Amino acid sequence: CSWSEYSESIESRSKSCTSGSDPQQPKTLEAYVGFANLPNQVYRKSVKRGFEFTLMVVGESGLGKSTLINSLFLTDLYSPEYPGPSHRIKQTVQVEQSKVLIKEGGVQLLLTIVDTPGFGDAVDNSGCWKSVTDYIDSKFEDFLNAESRVNRRQMPDSRVHCCLYFIAPSGHGLKPLDTEFMKYLHEKVNIIPLIAKADTLTPEECQQFKRQIMKEIQENEIKIYEFPETEDEEEMKLVKKIKDRLPLAVVGSNTIIEVDGKRVRGRKYPWGVAEGESFKSEFVLFRNPLFIFRTHMQDLKDVTNNVHYENFRSGKLAAVTCNGMENKHNGQLTKSPLAQMEEERQENMGRIKKMEQEMENVFEMKVKEKLQKLRDSEAELQKRHDQMNRSILAQHRDLEEKRRQLEEEIATWETQQRILEQQKLETLKGGNKKKKIF
């Protein structure tokens, strides 16, 4: 799902949960029941569990990433004992993580800082975003596998929750590398762009630079992290303040300087000291540049979990099940891969059955045809046989008739002959008699 869908669903839930089953207002209870204590229970449990957060910093060398990290958490995450990656020379873009456990006000936080030394440092930087995306994807994959196991344990969440992208303070606009990187990563992680080493820009330059950057971000349709709207007025003011100042311009410092008797974190120049008080201008947030962590750490985690991770997961699972078939129906994505496979199986079974039926039909038809032919030829032959029989019979009868005729003729002729014979005899006798007389 997209971020906008997600935020809409959050809004609709918080506005009124009365839409849905109960058309009336939620029942407000007359006397004390006690579930108003639920938030406290949640609080208690979360403190007991502890928190974790993974922060990724990306930017060219020398932009002050390590310094900023240190000043961010007011501690030396990178120190002489644990040198940061910048002290080591890298040929290719590496991804390195350091884990620290920090406590404040009873709350324990396991913080993982992911650094990308070598980013943008090579001569040919094409594809330098790849190791970063691979890292993020591998963390998603780890989580996905852990989530999908049959025996699930506590799943450590090492997914990248926030990516601070350091923009060099050129004053002009985004470099091609910047837009490239952000385009590849904006759908995988919450990107918060920062202008690094902002103390090299005058306030006006800074303002213009920011405008230019935001314009380019919009033109390239890059989705940076959106600070969510909230109902709390105080918070909304803060959110609006941040939104107006994006991208945040930051200056980091590791050194404590004495200014007017006060010890502050600052950078000392021949022409002055850049530190919190003097930067009370609107354009640089110095002392706690990312005070957004005070209010938005949980939301960063939520967006990572509900938007970026879900996108990764659905992509991965869709690939597994559709397996080469183009996404025929988008409706398939609302089922689990198993249900889908089951459906596929049923479909195939149905297909086979149909094929079977068809073959059966063809078979039957052919058999019928053949039988019919046989019957026809049998009938034909039978007819001829009968015909011949009849003709023979007729001939027999003819013959019989002829014979009869013949016999009749013979009989008649014989009778005639006898008469003739007799006549002859008589004539002869008479003649003889006559002769005798004379």
Next chain:
Amino acid sequence: MASTEIARQAGEGARAVPLSGHVGFDSMPDQLVNKSVNHGFCFNILCVGETGLGKSTLMDTLFNTKFEGEPTQHNQPGVTLKSNTYELQESNVRLKLTMVNTVGFGDQINKEDSYKSIVEFIDAQFEAYLQEELKIKRTLHSYHDTRIHACLYFIAPTGHSLKSLDLVTMKKLDSKVNIIPIIAKSDAISKSELAKFKIKITSELVSNGVQIYQFPTDDESVAEINSTMNSHLPFAVVGSTEEVKIGNKMVKARQYPWGTVQVENENHCDFVKLREMLIRVNMEDLREQTHTRHYELYRRCKLEEMGFKDTDPDSKPFSLQETYEAKRNEFMGELQKKEEEMRQMFVQRVKEKEAELKEAEKELHEKFDRLKKLHQDEKKKLEEKKKALDDEVNTFKQKKTAAELLLNQAQQAGGSTTLKRDKERKNFF
């Protein structure tokens, strides 16, 4: 501060670093709480118990509202489950409460299958969640969770022991849901009897291996109160939505001729304890237990049933992709085999039928060959007969011709003789 789960998980990989100022992430629990409050909470209770034990009344009392429903009769043929969802709000907390009632439980003569519909219902809710979780495109964060978080098992106040139906049912349910047994209508039992009853019930549960829900004691802030409450289980409760004036307050109570039982008086019954434990202190834990223990167990069994394994025979872990692909290949292989089988069968049938038909054809031809031969014979005979006849005709003709010739000759001779005679005669005269 005690070590958190996260810290324990991180173990060697992380080093603890002290902060030198206020960063502000200690607001994270608050952020989380705000998010939950905005999202709203959801809780599902299942009430199991015989008809007439006061389940609906207790729910009304517990949540201080009048829920819908008519009291059910005793003549149900089987056990059905009716669920109702309500939206409640207390200060700024919204709760979506679902109450499921077992209708007709314990009313039949043969109660062997009573637990079945309950187990099926619980499993169905798990299944729905599992299906949602397995979808490719899923919306878990806005999913309305219908899994049962707590099961209140109402025990009849006999004062003696658990009924066998109770033991059987609870045994079937204890691995699927958090069971909280309560003694219903406990104003029928005196205090001394109650103590004995509770002990008897607990020992019976233990000896039958029924796992009821234990209030968690691992969190220091609530450990003490929870462990105390654990010792009071099962709670003996009285429910009432009627109010009676005691002193100058209206309290929920049941009024008898001999006295008034006040629902919220801890000396009279354990109602307040139940409310504390169920709602105020451990609601979240009940939900967590349902999700991490009962649901996971169901899921594990279901997946294993479907043939999923975590590791292949070499004990190497399967990735999700491999698992699905393996299953898919299995399916396809099956299908292909079926198709092949069918084809083979058809080929066989066709061959057989062909042979049959050929046989029939051959027979037919033979038959007609025979007939033909018969014809030939007949014809021959006929010919012979004809010839014979012709011969006779010829013979006769010859005879006739010969005879005629003779006759003619004779006649001629005779004729001439006759003529001569006649002439002579004439001459005579």
